[in-house]
Amino acid sequence: xxxxxxxxxxxxxxxxxxxxxxxxxxxxxxxxxxxxxxxxxxxxxxxxxxxxxxxxxxxxxxxxxxxxxxxxxxxxxxxxxxxxxxxxxxxxxxxxxxxxxxxxxxxxxxxxxxxxxxxxxxxxxxxxxxxxxxxxxxxxxxxxxxxxxxxxxxxxxxxxxxxxxxxxxxxxxxxxxxxxxxxxxxxxxxxxxxxxxxxxxxxxxxxxxxxxxxxxxxxxxxxxxxxxxxxxxxxxxxxxxxxxxxxxxxxxxxxxxxxxxxxxxxxxxxxxxxxxxxxxxxxxxxxxxxxxxxxxxxxxxxxxxxxxxxxxxxxx
Amino acid sequence: xxxxxxxxxxxxxxxxxxxxxxxxxxxxxxxxxxxxxxxxxxxxxxxxxxxxxxxxxxxxxxxxxxxxxxxxxxxxxxxxxxxxxxxxxxxxxxxxxxxxxxxxxxxxxxxxxxxxxxxxxxxxxxxxxxxxxxxxxxxxxxxxxxxxxxxxxxxxxxxxxxxxxxxxxxxxxxxxxxxxxxxxxxxxxxxxxxxxxxxxxxxxxxxxxxxxxxxxxxxxxxxxxxxxxxxxxxxxxxxxxxxxxxxxxxxxxxxxxxxxxxxxxxxxxxxxxxxxxxxxxxxxxxxxxxxxxxxxxxxxxxxxxxxxxxxxxxxxxxxxxxxxxxxxxxxxxxxxxxxxxxxxxxxxxxxxxxxxxxxxxxxxxxxxxxxxxxxxxxxxxxxxxxxxxxxxxxxxxxxxxxxxxxxxxxxxxxxxxxxxxxxxxxxxxxxxxxxxxxxxxxxxxxxxxxxxxxxxxxxxxxxxxxxxxxxxxxxxxxxxxxxxxxxxxxxxxxxxxxxxxxxxxxxxxxxxxxxxxxxxxxxxxx
Numbered sequence: 001x002x003x004x005x006x007x008x009x010x011x012x013x014x015x016x017x018x019x020x021x022x023x024x025x026x027x028x029x030x031x032x033x034x035x036x037x038x039x040x041x042x043x044x045x046x047x048x049x050x051x052x053x054x055x056x057x058x059x060x061x062x063x064x065x066x067x068x069x070x071x072x073x074x075x076x077x078x079x080x081x082x083x084x085x086x087x088x089x090x091x092x093x094x095x096x097x098x099x100x101x102x103x104x105x106x107x108x109x110x111x112x113x114x115x116x117x118x119x120x121x122x123x124x125x126x127x128x129x130x131x132x133x134x135x136x137x138x139x140x141x142x143x144x145x146x147x148x149x150x151x152x153x154x155x156x157x158x159x160x161x162x163x164x165x166x167x168x169x170x171x172x173x174x175x176x177x178x179x180x181x182x183x184x185x186x187x188x189x190x191x192x193x194x195x196x197x198x199x200x201x202x203x204x205x206x207x208x209x210x211x212x213x214x215x216x217x218x219x220x221x222x223x224x225x226x227x228x229x230x231x232x233x234x235x236x237x238x239x240x241x242x243x244x245x246x247x248x249x250x251x252x253x254x255x256x257x258x259x260x261x262x263x264x265x266x267x268x269x270x271x272x273x274x275x276x277x278x279x280x281x282x283x284x285x286x287x288x289x290x291x292x293x294x295x296x297x298x299x300x301x302x303x304x305x306x307x308x309x310x311x312x313x314x315x316x
Numbered sequence: 317x318x319x320x321x322x323x324x325x326x327x328x329x330x331x332x333x334x335x336x337x338x339x340x341x342x343x344x345x346x347x348x349x350x351x352x353x354x355x356x357x358x359x360x361x362x363x364x365x366x367x368x369x370x371x372x373x374x375x376x377x378x379x380x381x382x383x384x385x386x387x388x389x390x391x392x393x394x395x396x397x398x399x400x401x402x403x404x405x406x407x408x409x410x411x412x413x414x415x416x417x418x419x420x421x422x423x424x425x426x427x428x429x430x431x432x433x434x435x436x437x438x439x440x441x442x443x444x445x446x447x448x449x450x451x452x453x454x455x456x457x458x459x460x461x462x463x464x465x466x467x468x469x470x471x472x473x474x475x476x477x478x479x480x481x482x483x484x485x486x487x488x489x490x491x492x493x494x495x496x497x498x499x500x501x502x503x504x505x506x507x508x509x510x511x512x513x514x515x516x517x518x519x520x521x522x523x524x525x526x527x528x529x530x531x532x533x534x535x536x537x538x539x540x541x542x543x544x545x546x547x548x549x550x551x552x553x554x555x556x557x558x559x560x561x562x563x564x565x566x567x568x569x570x571x572x573x574x575x576x577x578x579x580x581x582x583x584x585x586x587x588x589x590x591x592x593x594x595x596x597x598x599x600x601x602x603x604x605x606x607x608x609x610x611x612x613x614x615x616x617x618x619x620x621x622x623x624x625x626x627x628x629x630x631x632x633x634x635x636x637x638x639x640x641x642x643x644x645x646x647x648x649x650x651x652x653x654x655x656x657x658x659x660x661x662x663x664x665x666x667x668x669x670x671x672x673x674x675x676x677x678x679x680x681x682x683x684x685x686x687x688x689x690x691x692x693x694x695x696x697x698x699x700x701x702x703x704x705x706x707x708x709x710x711x712x713x714x715x716x717x718x719x720x721x722x723x724x725x726x727x728x729x730x731x732x733x734x735x736x737x738x739x740x741x742x743x744x745x746x747x748x749x750x751x752x753x754x755x756x757x758x759x760x761x762x763x764x765x766x767x768x769x770x771x772x773x774x775x776x777x778x779x780x781x782x783x784x785x786x787x788x789x790x791x792x793x794x795x796x797x798x799x800x801x802x803x804x805x806x807x808x809x810x811x812x813x814x815x816x817x818x819x820x821x822x823x824x825x826x827x828x829x830x831x832x833x834x835x836x837x838x839x840x841x842x
Contacts (some may be wrong), residue, residue, distance in 0.1 A: 001758070054673070069613035107668070108507050126673040130508070132664035135373065146797035153789045161782060166473030198732055198794070198802045202739065205790035205809070209743070209783040213750065216779040244753040247699070251692050251749075258688030259738060266365070267735050274739065 002243075012238045012286060013231045013294060021287035023174055032183020041186050044193035045182030047140050049133035051093040053107050054126040057118045060086035065117040073113055075106075083267045088126070094134055106130075115181045143197050147178070150204055162215055169292035170211050173284035181277045190269060199270045206252070210245065211285040217241050218293070230297045234290050249282045318832060324826045331818075332713065335720035342723050360722045362501075363804060366678050368671035369501035370509055374470075374661040376494045381466035381659035382459050383412040389439070390415050391564075393452065395510055396435050402428055410451070413459060415439075417450040425450055463494065466658040471496055474661075476654040481512055481647075496661070506668045508647065516616050516660045517651040519569025519589075522561040524610035524622055530560045534574030548618045548638050559619050561612050565588075566602055571595025575652035577645045578635070585645035586637035589652060596632025604628035615648075681734040688738050689715075692745060700752050702841030706828060707748035710819040714744050717815045718808065725811075730804035740812035743787070747820035751776040754842055765837045773825055780821060788813050 032195040045052050063080050063172065066089065070078055075092030091110060093315065107128040115123050131139075151171055178200055185192050217237035256278065259271035341347045351357065364371050366742045386409045393407050393415055405418040419428065425443055428450060433441060438458040441566050442451040443747055443819045454462070467490060475609065487499035503509055528539045538544060541564070547557040574590040603609070603625045612622040620638040640648065693711070696704040718737060722729060755772030763771065791813060794806035 029560075056672075105507065124670065124672065125668075126670040127670035128666065130663065130666035132375075132662075134375075135665045142797045146793050149797070150790045150793040153793060154786055157786060157789060159472055194802060195732055198798070201790060201802075202736075202805075202809070205787040206743070208786045208790070209746070212778050212783045212786055216782055220775075240757070241753075244749050245755075247749050248742075248746045251695060251745050252739070254691040254695060255688035255738050255742040257692060258684045259735060259751050262680060262684040263735070264677060264684075266677060266731055270732065270735055275530050 003140040004110050008239045008242050008244075010239060012290070013234060013235045017287075018291055021291060025284070027286055028180050029176060030186070032186065035183055035186040037191070039186060041182065041192040042189045044191045044196075045092065045131050045136070045206050046194040047131075047143075047192070049095045049131050051096070051106055052127070052129040053089070053091045053093070053110050054083060054088065054128075055111060055114065056085075056088045056124045056126050058087065058117050058122050059285075061089060061114075062119060063089065066114050067116050070110065073109060076281050093176045094104070139194060143194075146201060147204070150201065154204075154208055158212075158215075162219060165293050165296040166215050166218075166254075166289075168236055168296060169289040170208060170215070172208055172292050173211055173281075173288035174204055176284045176288050177203055177277055177280040180280055181273055187275070190272075193269065195267065195270045196273050199273035199277065202274060203281060206274075206278055207281030207284060210248075210281050211289045212239060213244065214241055214290060215293075231294055234294055238286050239240060239289060245282060245285070249278060252278050320826060320829045324822075325830060328823055328826060331717065335713075335717045337715060338720035338723045342719065348409060356723070358723045358726055359718065361726065361728040362500060362673075362674075362678075363666065363733070364499055365731045366619050366674050366681075366729065367501045368503075368669045368674035369499065370503045370506045370839045371665075371667040372498040372500075372510070372513065372663055373491070374474075374496040374498065374514070375664045376467050376496060376657075377660045378463035378466045378494050379412050379659075382454065382462050383409070384659070385454060385462055386411075386413055386415055389436070389452065389454070391757070392436065393417060393432065396432060397428075397520055400431050403433065405448070413454045415452045417452070419448045419450065422446065460464070467494060467496070469658045470661060473655050473657050474498065477512055477650055478509075480650045481509065483509070488739050496564045496662070502671065505731045507547050508643070510663065512647050512651065514661055514663055515651055515657075517569070517654075517656045518616055519572070519652060519656065520565040521567040521616045522563075522565055522612050522614055523606060524612055525560045525562050526609055528560045530558060533560050534558060544592035545612070545614060545617055547620050548615075548620050557619075559612055559622055561614070561619075565596065566611075569652065569656055571598065571639045572652060572655075575649045577649050580637070584637070585642045587640075587645050587649050587652065588633060588635045589709065590633075591632035593632075596630075599632055599634070600628055600630050618646060677731050681731060685734065685738050689741055692741055696745060696748075702842055703748075703752050703755075705821070706824050707745060707752070709827070710748060710824050711741055711744055713823060714812065714815050714819045715741065717819065718812050721811045721815065722808070725807075727807055728804060729808075732805035733808045736805040736808035737812065740809060740816070744812065744816040744820055746783070746823060747776075747816060750779055751821075751824070755840065757840055758841065759842075766832070767841045768840070769828065769832075773821070776819065779815070784813050784817055 021306050022080055063082070067078070067080055072089070073097065075093050079092045081090050081092075082088065083090040093106070093110075107125065107130075111123055111125050153172065154174070155167045155171055156274070181203060182192075184190075185196065214237055217240055218234055221233045221237050221240075221312075222230075228236070230303065253275065256271050256275045258266060260275060263271055319345075322727065338356045338358070338460060341351075341357050346359070347357050390407055390409050397404055397407070397417075402424075405420055407415060407417050410416040417428070429441055429443075432439075432450075436452065438455055439452045440455050442453060442671075443449065471488055471490060475486075478486050478488065478498075478500070483500045483503060485501060487497065489497045491497045498513060502511060525539065525542050527797075528542055529537075530544075533539065533542065538560075541562060543561055543563045545559050545561055547559070549556070571594055572589055573589050573592045573595075575587055578586055578588045578668055580586060606625050607627060608624065610622045610624050611619045613634070615636070620636050620804045636648070689711075693708045696707050700707065715737070718740070740751075751772050753775045755768045756775070758768035758771045759765070788810055791806050791810035795803055795810065798806055
């Protein structure tokens with residue numbers, strides 16, 4: 001079985017494709033940045049600090065009654081939300097003042113308070129997470145550093161193995177993928193947790209993998225057919241690797257769909273972020289990374305054919 | 317086709333067998349009786365998110381340990397000055413690391429300085445020119461040592477408390493400069509465990525100031541050298557009872573040798589404590605000196621009781637009562653036996669996962685692995701036919717070797733770790749897809765099957781190397797900067813990538829060569 005029986009000959013470098021690609025990516029990026037600036041991310045307690053309590057009732061609880069029961073505890077910012085099945089709820093409580101011991105005992109207080117709202121008074125405590133404000137901000141910091149250092153390491157590696165133009169293209173396409181994925185979480189106000197951050201970092205890994213495959217082909221084609229323009233070389237490289245690109249994305253997406261459907265709620269958002277990221281990563285390798293290399297090349301010197309003659313130094 | 321050298325299949329066979337040996341204990345949940353001791357018996361540990369349990373990150377407030385040292389220094393300075401018959405107006409702690417001494421006359425400082433410098437080598441001197449004030453500051457190096465010791469001592473104390481509480485396979489680790497990571501798998505009562513771990517348990521005996529006016533003190537006029545502390549139980553409508561105590565600690569819990577639960581004749585639980593030789597002598601002397609006065613038993617700045625001393629107590633025994641439940645008395649005895657923490661600890665992060673949630677995660681994780689994996693294998697088999705099954709074999713070997721590596725390294729498998737493994741299956745297919753697509757291309761160009769294979773592998777190798785290395789870079793960065801679950805993910809991803817280079821490139825090629833060896837190949841099933 002073959003995806004494309006003859007070699008595909010799509011034109012990826014025409015002006016029309018470029019304009020379409022840049023409009024599409026540019027709009028999404030602007031929308032994402034705008035949303036990130038205006039409403040920001042809905043940071044999970046991993047980053048913002050606070051308490052999360054997951055409880056399971058025997059019968060579906062009335063969220064209003066639970067909320068009323070909790071209001072007597074005067075906890076300030078409390079959010080209650082159904083989680084997975086109808087019997088389970090997730091209670092998020094903002095950062096509390098007071099010492100650690102009181103914070104630690106809070107989960108039990110919460111369970112005691114909501115017990116009367118359950119038929120038969122049976123409530124199972126499934127999960128408690130408490131993150132202090134200091135730890136939260138440390139996690140934000142280490143997360144940002146992780147992104148920064150992985151970008152830097154990739155930039156250096158590609159500049160060494162290829163050329164700086166390729167490195168710039170790769171980093172732009174990575175930024176594109178990361179910003180839009182985070183933008184999605186900002187627009188939908190889905191909770192941005194430590195696990196989602198791990199997904200974002202994984203997207204960097206996947207996207208760069210995909211970009212490198214195309215770049216590698218560009219490098220090879222350039223050596224083989226020196227007479228072709230850089231645009232034609234890039235177009236040929238994209239076409240040559242196209243069926244590989246599609247097949248690999250497809251297999252990864254197959255796995256992610258399995259995770260999304262069967263993986264459970266704890267990793268649902270992780271899988272979702274990866275799903276979006278893989279689509280973006282595939283798109284950006286062709287339409288951001290390669291186009292950037294092409295643009296940078298047009299501005300730079302076009303002549304590769306002959307190295308400049310060595311300067312003649314006249315001995316006095 | 318040239319002969320495949322024997323060492324290649326031998327190496328593959330060896331790695332497969334070795335992996336099987338390492339994976340067996342984990343799959344079998346332990347090893348059977350006949351399993352020889354020289355064979356691997358490590359089991360892949362399940363993270364708390366899969367197994368259920370309590371994860372705590374504690375911050376040791378080592379400032380308090382320095383402060384306590386300075387507080388002790390105050391007593392020491394007073395003692396030295398008294399012994400040397402040097403007069404002073406006051407000796408007090410200033411900030412967390414300094415003792416300030418106000419002299420009766422200015423100009424005397426060299427004399428004081430000489431004496432104190434000789435006796436207290438861990439401090440350094442400072443004085444404001446022309447003033448009567450001297451400052452003794454604990455040297456920075458010494459402070460660092462106090463903090464380090466506070467952390468080490470806290471870890472030991474917490475470990476000893478947990479051991480006595482009875483938890484299987486706890487993890488207690490130093491993290492950074494001033495943090496302790498505690499992980500207790502499969503725990504039923506996290507609240508009780510937290511109270512046990514987090515309590516400072518500083519046991520002190522202080523005399524009640526019988527002459528002082530408690531009401532005046534409560535109104536804000538606390539006599540110098542006194543402190544107001546409260547009782548441990550609410551009494552009637554007045555709330556907790558207040559006590560006016562002398563600030564000075566006359567005896568402390570570090571002189572204990574034992575603490576046990578006992579029951580009074582009204583079957584009320586109390587904790588009886590036994591002092592060591594030194595404590596016994598001090599206790600007898602104290603009780604002898606203060607007959608008919610009240611002595612307060614203070615734990616973490618809460619007064620448990622303040623009995624009147626009837627007579628001098630010999631034999632070094634005392635009891636702490638305070639209307640405890642049996643459970644409370646039991647835990648208190650454990651804490652007192654294990655000793656006090658040198659500095660208070662604060663919980664800065666807590667994650668508790670109930671056992672049922674953990675099981676659900678395992679079930680769902682396994683289901684998604686099996687389904688996702690089956691989909692990929694099926695797709696590859698249909699799309700690349702014979703070569704597809706070759707790639708499938710490589711993917712399965714990758715999973716097997718990854719599990720073996722996790723067992724070998726005693727790594728912990730977490731939920732994001734499982735997700736990483738699933739993602740890895742997809743990515744390890746990539747290497748083979750690159751090779752196969754290349755082989756197809758070469759065939760289209762009219763090359764012979766064997767030449768196409770040769771070129772396909774050679775050409776794809778550079779790409780595979782580059783793509784694996786860049787992904788590995790992100791994996792390593794993740795490991796370096798991530799914590800907990802993110803690290804688990806980074807470990808599986810990074811190990812898996814390295815294994816994937818071996819299985820997808822080396823193993824498939826050797827197997828392919830062996831199949832084609834000696835045959836005349838006209839077509840390829842790709």
